Each structure stands twice: as structure tokens, then as C-alpha cells.
Amino acid sequence: MNENLNYYEKVGLKVGLEVHQQINTKQKLFCKCPTIMVENGNFKTIKRFLRPSKSELGEVDPAALFEYMKHKEYIYEIPEEASCLVELDEEPPHELNQEALEVALMVALMLKSNPVDEVHVMRKVVIDGSNTTGFQRTAIIAMGGYVNDEEGNVEIKTLCLEEEAARKIAETEDKVIYRLDRLGIPLIEIATAPTIKTPQQARRVALRIGRILRATGMVKRGLGTIRQDLNISISNGARVEIKGVQDLNLIPKIVEYEVQRQLKLLEIRDELIRRG
Template sequence: MIDWKAVGLKVGIEIHQQLETGKLFCGCSSDMKGEPEIMEVVRKQHPVPSELGYYDVSATYEELRNRRFHYSVVARESCLVELDEEPPHDINREALEAALLIAHYFHSWVFDEFHVMRKTITDGSNTGAFQRTIMISKGGYIDSATVDGDLRVSLEGINLEEDAANILWKKDGDVGYGLSRLGIPLVEIGTDVIEASPEAVAEVAKGIGLTLRATGRVKRGLGTIRQDINVSVRGGKRVEIKGAQDLRSMPAVIEGEAKRQLDLIELSRAGLAHAVKRNGAIIRIEGGAKYLSYPLGNSTLEQEIRDMETVFILPLSMEIEGDDVVIKLGEGIESKYSLVEERLKEILSGPSEETRAVVSGARTIYTRPLPGGARMYPETDVPPISRPSLDLGPVPPPYYVVVNELRHRFSLDQSSAEELYVSPLRLIAEKALKETHLPPAYVASVLMGTLKSLEREGVQVSLLADWQLLSILKLVDGGYPKEAVEGLLKLVSERRPSDEEQLKALADSLVGGEVDLQKIIGEVMERDAQLVKSKGMGAYGAVMGDVMRSVRGKVDGKKVSEEVKKALEKALSTSSGRS
């Protein structure tokens, strides 16, 4: 067990969350529905100096990889703005207002005027080799309940950005991108340094995600939120890890990076950086063999060497000759040989500032040097934007306080309470408690259980309006049979009544007129006479089930249960008297 305080673990979180609006600087859809491709554009990208004349190290590195980028252009979801062939349109006001609401939820200080900047990105994910970004606010915090106790984590601020294009394929050094995602507005939330256990950090990330969804202004589903983490230990360097999507594996990713840096710190003390010798396609690390596991296994040094084959797209093999490690490079251009040599010296000198990506489970791989400040410059196609005047209301309580209240009030487990917290159905549940006498647990079972079950069956529950759901719950409060609710929800989603009178008529048509419950029970008892005779009160379940199928939700189950028990007791009493 690692003592995280002793090793000086420091972690920062970056959350990138798509907003539920159209694209940020054009009128294209952000639905990503897989529209057909109308053409492909192929480009290469080259770094340019910043306003101060400096080249960003990550941009220079990407140029050495010498890659071509193929862009898939689709109808409705991309246009000349995405291709950087047309200036950006006016900013999407709905996206700007959503970003301001999110800043409000995180107690972040909003600027009076917003300036659009360009961030150099030459990995092909942006057609123009830059990403537009806007600083919306500074500071703020989130309160979280964690395994380390209650934490208040400060934020650096909140940015509104364009999302990048999504990778479709990779082949022989070329990369294919789709333009449907490029330009979708997202908020970037970065925390200050968190000095806590990896498990506590994951819980902070979870809290940020829940708070974002509680605003009701963000997209839901796979790929709509991405989490990056920055990790360092004492004596190490800041490493940004991209793609730490799974909160369950986040602690292992953090721990793995901390251990990797500790291993490299120890390795750097051997002075092997000066023992790297290259002769064409052969690289020798003199005296490095003892720092590999033998037979070749999974030491940090060996994994870093093997990863270079993937990173630089260059076949290599590794052998041990006496005390030396010999790396033989496959056929490739001279610049790639130099990249491998420089990367080796970097590894043997200790941890470096770099970007890595999660490749499987908790394992990460080097992708490029960590970008610096030289990649930011002003966007001159978009004028400054004044802060709109909005009434955002009071800041809600911390997410975990509300979740705990929901858990206890609606008798939910932790997972269901969190789901209700971020769901639009929470407002309906709250209204139902105020306007009906229904038990909270029943309200939750309809909104969290029945609706989900119907959706799995293919019923379009998303078409149900808030007022329709509330009206159905009010009908139940007025005596409408609970057993008929599922059928009524299906019917309402199909017929879509426009007012309460039409909905009531649908409810009446489903239940029908008066039901002769006693007659139905008598018929069932007569049909099941032998079962009742042999099992007595043990036949209750079978009789109850037959009666409920006959009344088809037209009578409340509680009343049916009471009458079936009375009928069974009477039949058994009569039978006993005769004997």
C-alpha cells in the first residue's frame, strides 16, 4: 500500500462535457446521427509560431510524425466552417448561456467580456490545426463526499470550447476523422491540485459529472463527457493522461502513473541517459540490461521501449547482449530513428512532462510532449462578446446532500438516487409529492422503474410530457388502479393526448366500466375448486393471479387481494362445516 502523502501525489482533473445545443460557430446539427458522407478532404498540417514567435513543442513533434489526415464531410452535421474554408458565424447564444449556468453551479466568477482564442493542435483533430476556446469564468469550487472525508476542491475556471473531430480509422500512419463532432460546444472544467488518494480523486470527478448533468443543459450518453487527469509525484513531472473515461478504473490509472514515475526516478539515478549510443538503425543502452526484468517481462523501462513501436509506427526488436540492451529498428525514415533515440534519453533521465493515453484497463502509453503556452493566440474572426444578463437563481446545495435526501425520501439505493438527481424526472417526482398523497416509494417506482421497463420494450417514453406523467400519478391518487398504469403509459405515448380531459378519457377507455369483482372471483374459485380443496389458503397465489388477469387492471390490486382472501376463507369454512 503506497503512502500517497509520503510520495507527494498530486492530481488535477479536466472534464470536457458536450452541451445539448447546436454547434458553437455554425448552424449545423450536433446530433451525430451518422449522416452519409458527401466527400473526403485530405490534408497535412505544419506548425506555425505563436504571436511571440515561439513554436509549441507538441506541434513540432507532430510534424516529425509526418502524417496525413482524411476528413469525412457529412450533410447537416458539417459545413465550410468545419473545413476552415469559411469564417465562423456568430456564437451560439444557447451554448453561451448554458456555460454561464454551469459556472453558476460551480460558484465560478464570470468575466464581463469574453474573448475567443485559438489553441494550436496539429494532431489532425481540427482541420485548421487550431481549436477555438473561450475563458468563461475563473475560480470556483466543488464540495465532495469522499473516502478521505468531505473535500472542497478549488477550480481553475471554466472554458467554452469546440469539440474535436472524432477518429474513424488509422492505417499506415494516416488518420481518418469524422467532422460530425468537430465544433460541438463543450465546457472544460479544470481543478486545482488535489492532494488526496486516487479513490477520493475519482469521487471528485464523479461529483463534477453529476453536477453538470443536474443543470439539464448537457448531452448524455457514450462519448459526450471525457475526463483527463494530470498526475505527478515528488521528484516527478506533470503528466496529462487522456481518455480516463471509466471512473471505476480511474484510481488504478492514477496509481499506475505514480508508480511509473517513481520507477523512472529510481532509474534516472543510474545515469544511463549518457549510455545511449546509436549507429544508424541500432541503438545500444550500455549497462542497461540489469534494469530490465529477465527473462524479458514487464519492467517500466521495457514497456516504455516497446511502446515506441506503436508511438512512432516503426517496427523494433529488443535483445540483451551481455550487460547491454540492444534495440534494432525496422526500416523507416532517419527522423524516426532520432525520435526513438531522444525518447530513450528522455526516459532514462526520469519522468518528463508529456501526454499519455489510456490504452487498456489502467495502462497508458506515451503520445506526445506536453503542450505549452506557446500554442495560444487570439481569434481575429470573432469580435469580443459581452456577458448577457441572466437570472440564474440561487446556487443549489452540493450534489451529495441532494442525493442523500432523495435516497432517504424515495427509499432508493445510492445508484438510483444519483440517477434521479440528474434526471428531468426529479422535478415531476417533487411535484407529485406536493400535489398527491402517494407514497414516495411508489412515485419513484413508476418514474424510475416502470418507465425504464417500458423503454426496454420499445415504448417511446421520451414522448411522454411532464404534465402527462403528473396527471397519471394524480389519477392513481384519486383511486385509479395501479395495475393499469403501465398500460395507460403505453396508450398515452401512442395517442399523445393534448389536455387532461383527453388523457382522462383514455384512462377510462382502458379500464372500462364497472367490474363485477365478486362474480369474477366466484368463477375463478369454481374453476380452481380442486386446487382450493387440496391446498387451502395455499391456493391464494394462483387464485389471485387468475382474478387479476381477468380484471385486467380495472380494480386496484389491494382490493382484489382482500376480496380473494375473504372468498377463500368463506369457502374453506363452509367445507369444514360440512365435514
């Protein structure tokens, strides 16, 4: 392990985790619809086109502009037993789900995080079609805290409560079909500081966070209910985010492969500089 640690210290590896976990509440985050998946039915549909808008700083997010340039049509299937006008963005959001808030606070205390004085719901611009509004509602619940690990404690940066995205059903070159049953399910997002030093430590920290979440007895289980995003960087390299990892055993390999990829790119850069 020490040889491993020395190698990754030498290349300047830094890894941060974002863990997303669905909460098993009776109702969604901003409406009274149940948090169930609807697999079959004759669904009504609506069609939307989304476009980016300027932020409060007067700038357009480059990622939002990139999605807009695809000029895709978004079709939403409407399961009546698991969606309402809130999901369609035809009705204002209801009061924040108090059951979901209590679960988020419970997790915050288990991570020794500091709850904020006031919870303010914010918007993240998202125009890949996964939300009918063109943004995701999210709220910071707590900051700070840590996860114990044999290679050193890993700091928790933020714990947020946010709404889950719509479920992608199909995609073609110019069209994406989503189902609204998953949209609005309460989701906890736990973000660590980029202080994870090795691929195996990244796996252990993700596992410990998952165990803390399951210890509440209030989280959903099964494929797709928990996801990890990995933020990976090395010295003189770039920070790369790898999204949606669901198998913990893949985390070490993903980190190792990304380190090797960036090292090879740096070798190519140095060779091109040498050749002038």
C-alpha cells in the same frame, strides 16, 4: 483512509482534473449545423496536410512540431446534414452560440465560479488533424469556485467553452480519416487545481462535477460525450497528463499505477547515481 492519505502525502501526490463535457444544444458552437452524429452515407471527402506556425512569442509549440514530423495525410468525411463551410475552414466562424454560453454560465454559478467580464475567443494550436483549421477555438467563461469533498474542497481553476474535435474514423501509418459531424459541438472544459490528494478523491471529484453537469439537463449522454484528463505528479517526479479517461472506476487505478511507475523510475535514478 487515513493510512492511505498519509502514504500519498508522504510521496507528495498531486492530481488535477480536466473534465470535458459535450453540451446538448440544437446548433454547433460557431455555426447553425445540428449537433448530431451521422453513421452512414456516401460522404464527400477533402484532403489536408497541416504544418505548425510560430506563436505570438515567435516560438513553435514542441507538441505541434512532433505531430508535423509524422508527415501524415488527413482525410475528412463531410456529412452534409451535420457540417458546412465553417467546419471546412472555408468560411469565417459565426457568432458564439448563446445557448451554449448560457449553459456554461449556469455550470459556473453551480460551481460558485466567477464569470469573466468579457468573453474572448482564443486559439489553441492543434495539428494532429482533429481540427481542419490547425487550432481549437476556446474561451474562458469563469474562474475560481470549488467542489466539495470529504478530504477538503478542491479549487476550480477555469471553466472554458470550446469546440469539440472531429471524430476519428480510421488510422494507418501515414493517413488519418476524420468525420466532421462532431467537429464544432459545444464543449465545457472544467479544470481543477492540482490539490487532489488521493486516487479515491480524484474519482469522487470527477463524479461530483459530472453530477453538476447533468443537473443542468443540457448535456449529452453516452460513450464519448464526457471525458476526464488526469494530471498526476509526485515529489521529485514529473507531471504526466493521462488523457481521455471515460470510466470513473478506472481513475483510482490509473493514479495508483502512475504513482508506482514514477516511484520505480526514481529508484532506478538513485541506483544509477549510486553506481556513478
